[in-house]
Amino acid sequence: MPTSHELPLSPPKYLQEDDITQECRELLSSLPKEKGWVASHLYQYQGFWHPSRQLQGVLSCQQGFQAQDTDIHLVTTPKSGTTWLKAILFALVNRAQYPNDITSQQQHPLHANNPHDLVPFLELKLYADNHVPDLTSFTSPRLFSTHLPPLSLPESIKCSACKLVYLCRNPKDTFVSLWHFTNKLRPKDIGTNSLEDTFDRFCRGVSLYGPFWDHVLGYWKESLENPGKILFLKYEEMKEKPDEHLRRIAQFLGYPFSPEEEKLGLVDEILGLCSFDTLSKLEVNKSGKLLSGEENKTFFRRGEVGDWKNFLSAEMEDRLDQISEQKLHKFGLKF
Numbered sequence: 001m002p003t004s005h006e007l008p009l010s011p012p013k014y015l016q017e018d019d020i021t022q023e024c025r026e027l028l029s030s031l032p033k034e035k036g037w038v039a040s041h042l043y044q045y046q047g048f049w050h051p052s053r054q055l056q057g058v059l060s061c062q063q064g065f066q067a068q069d070t071d072i073h074l075v076t077t078p079k080s081g082t083t084w085l086k087a088i089l090f091a092l093v094n095r096a097q098y099p100n101d102i103t104s105q106q107q108h109p110l111h112a113n114n115p116h117d118l119v120p121f122l123e124l125k126l127y128a129d130n131h132v133p134d135l136t137s138f139t140s141p142r143l144f145s146t147h148l149p150p151l152s153l154p155e156s157i158k159c160s161a162c163k164l165v166y167l168c169r170n171p172k173d174t175f176v177s178l179w180h181f182t183n184k185l186r187p188k189d190i191g192t193n194s195l196e197d198t199f200d201r202f203c204r205g206v207s208l209y210g211p212f213w214d215h216v217l218g219y220w221k222e223s224l225e226n227p228g229k230i231l232f233l234k235y236e237e238m239k240e241k242p243d244e245h246l247r248r249i250a251q252f253l254g255y256p257f258s259p260e261e262e263k264l265g266l267v268d269e270i271l272g273l274c275s276f277d278t279l280s281k282l283e284v285n286k287s288g289k290l291l292s293g294e295e296n297k298t299f300f301r302r303g304e305v306g307d308w309k310n311f312l313s314a315e316m317e318d319r320l321d322q323i324s325e326q327k328l329h330k331f332g333l334k335f
């Protein structure tokens, strides 16, 4: 018998693929399947690619989640700045609750909690592992997050008056960020994915919640049709004029800054608290972990626009530009 210290460590939750229901198992066996970036496989469900554990969360939240009219949902493509916008939305919406803490920036919940713990993903946290979450402790407005494409959102999100803030990022930086992130999540003994191989899969749409272009286009069209429900944002624009965008988000959500708050410099306070520099240096984000096993530090890498230039060849750049042109330009969407 091995002693406890000789037992192999169980893999982090995001790599566990057994904890799924019979219903999900049957569904998986009927779906198109490709090699995964981190977990063994990705499955194509409702047109988008998911690892099995994630798909279980998708099914559970589609079946169980009941939206409320006052809910706020942050919807993003993976690696588009979700962590940043989670922090911003949390600080914005809860600013009356922590007024002095924003100013002193000492006791604010963002100092002790990773943004993913404050604004949980529906399918990756709350409904993961076929869990039925108790949401009674969430006070209005409830803040949730998801990477789901429009078609896969729980019906009640589509039907209720809740608001959606959508964030995406140019596909080149998105891919480079995703490549680094998924390589960090892979167990050491299986090694890293090559840039070329994963690039090809990204271009073919076979990536987490991919095809990237279908995701972005779906929400772009929805936001044009229903601008009061969906606010469409780009990481690059947020980086360029963060204060302007924070005011836009506040207005859209019905939490505009008052003249007094403007005078107090609250916009800059929130942006400072949620900046890459501040968040990435906090102890919780240097050494903490999410319940699902990802280390908090994996969500902070460089936080810049244009880092793709350090990784992609001219041919890769061309290929991504061509796909974007072909798929997005005729709809008036450019990166």
Ligand SMILES: Nc1ncnc2c1ncn2[C@@H]1O[C@H](COP(=O)(O)OS(=O)(=O)O)[C@@H](OP(=O)(O)O)[C@H]1O
Residues within 6 Å of the ligand: 076, 077, 078, 079, 080, 081, 082, 083, 084, 173, 176, 177, 178, 180, 274, 275, 276, 277, 279, 299, 300, 301, 302, 303, 304, 307
């Ligand atoms: N505060 C802040 N400001 C600006 N940018 C930030 C911030 N926090 C995280 N990041 C950068 O966002 C990238 C991670 O994307 P996500 O947070 O969307 O990841 S995830 O989808 O939630 O896994 C990743 O981008 P890259 O650095 O290009 O990899 C992070 O570094």
